[in-house]
Amino acid sequence: MGALISYHFKIPYPEELDDQTFWHKWEQLKWVLFFENKRANAKEGENVEL
Numbered sequence: 675m676g677a678l679i680s681y682h683f684k685i686p687y688p689e690e691l692d693d694q695t696f697w698h699k700w701e702q703l704k705w706v707l708f709f710e711n712k713r714a715n716a717k718e719g720e721n722v723e724l
Contacts, residue, residue: 675688675700676688676689678703679696679699679700679703682703682706683699683702683703685699
């Protein structure tokens with residue numbers, strides 16, 4: 675998890691974040707990856723809804 679957070683949010687040492695910030699960033703990352711996957715799997719010309 676830390677490596678994904680570090681890569682996507684450019685945080686060099688995410689394990690040094692306090693617990694609340696770390697889990698907030700993790701939830702943000704899950705949201706981003708969910709919609710990126712949805713966008714990548716959409717057919718050409720199809721709108722991606724929230």
